[in-house]
Amino acid sequence: MPTAKLSVNVDHVATLREARGGREPDPVHAAVVVKIAGADGVTVHLRKDRRHIKEKDVKLIKEVVNIPLTLEMGLFDDILEFAIDVKPDKVTLVPERVREVTTERGFDLKDKSEFEQVKRFVGKLREHGIFSGLFVEPEKEVIDKVLDVGADFVELNTTEYAMKMNLDILHKIAQASKYAVENKLYVMAGHALSVHNIQMVAKIHYISEFSIGHSIISRSIFLGLQKAIEEIKEAIRVSRLLSD
Ligand code: PXP
DSSP states (O other): OOOEOOOOOOHHHHHHHHTTSSSSSOHHHHHHHHHTTTOEEEEEETTOOOOOOOOHHHHHHHHHSSSOEEEESSSOHHHHHHHHHHHHHHEOOOOOOTOSOOOOOOOOOOOOHHHHEEEEEEEEHHHOOOOEEEOOOOOOOOHHHHHTTTTTTEEEOOHHHHHHOOOHHHHHHHHHHHHHTTTOOOOEHHHHHHSSTTTHHHHTTOOOOEOOOHHHHHHHHHHHHHHHHHHHHHHHHHHHHOOO
């Protein structure tokens, strides 16, 4: 069985940069490391409030880092125009809410006006040759609606499973991914996944790609903090030595 692809979301590298408003750490540099580490793609979410990733980050990753780029975005016309201009490899539409801390839910597409708006966005992206998908709740009825809007892929929301690690929820994800594949959709899954909860989800072979961010960026701090401390201690020591 081939392994699933991994696209690494580097938003929170930019969150840390924005905490100081400077240049470090740079999400473009992170995208280079993602490539060197052998991941299959980089994901960024250009939020309406631009709280982490900015337009220039997306453009630079696309132009400089030779790795498939997924752009996550809410239903905003200015960001749609930007996406059409930059042409990422895929666009994941998400139901972004203004003051949410992170994406809180996948689309259920029950609301008629939301359904029509999603359909318009998917149509525009298709017109410009951009592979488009929707972040959705893992339910068969929602997959039917994704087929109605004509998207190319779904990303199933794994938050509830990640929090509860409940087998009924896992089963729902498995059923929804099977149904999506049977209906010729490319299937991704993501949100709140980590090394502690991915094992059972990774067994669902209908899922072709995982999108994971916060946990990877968080863990990278402790995988690298010791080295960073040793490095600065050495810089201080050498500098003192040379000044003696
Ligand atoms: N998928 C979608 C649609 C998201 O909005 C996010 C968060 O930006 C992710 C995946 C990644 O989630 P996490 O950072 O919890 O791994």
